[in-house]
Amino acid sequence: MLTDAQRRRFAADGFLLLPGLVDEDLLAAADAEVDALVERAPAPEGTVGPHFHFLPPGELPAADAALRRSGALAAADELVAPNHLEHAHDHIQVALNIPPFPHRPGAPHIDGHRPDEPVASFTLLAAVFLSDESTPDRGNLWVWPGSHRGHEQLFRERGVEALKPVSGQAILLDPPGWMGPGEPLLARRGDVLLAHYLLGHNIGGNTSPETRRILYYRLAVPGHAERWADTFLDALTEYPALRDVAPEEPFVPPPPQRPAQ
């Protein structure tokens, strides 16, 4: 059961971290499933940085259980109530970040945008952390707080297809769409992330000794494919229960930080 403060934070920041939601037995089963997957389909020799596997939920039952039996899906459903969420693109993503990968992303993207392809949006991204990412440079996801509202503003001004030519990267527009400074998301094994689809995010670096593992679930309210444009112009279209707690003032991102003279 989410608190009002948590619902308010999701509405303002576009994401919410739920610490320790997934029990160790669910995590261990998901680990074993990923171990088998990585053994069956290892990354090519010499791979560093992000490396992904996309499989249907039916082929990753333990990963799917980590979403459903932990309460993560129920918590996500509370954000979209009275709507319910289901898998949007019939996959679960196993995302690895293989060291050494020194990298700091400068700007965010949103998923599902490619030139000359239909927009492939969804409602909410959920994630189950299998590794420790409680300090930076461990493969952490980077997030741009409030940028779901920044993207909403951008689509209202420039149209819902504005980010297709730049593959979802507002910073590449002319003039650039600035979403403020990003930050690495610090999380522990067993934590759950719930993020609005329009939240700008990116892949971080990994200079730790360990390959980082996370499970991503792209979830949608049924019928999303028919109303996606509405959800770009009004970020709460599929989150009616958050209207009461959403910020009233417009999103104004902090300006870029200039290096000291």
Ligand SMILES: [Fe+2]
């Ligand atoms: Fe992404």
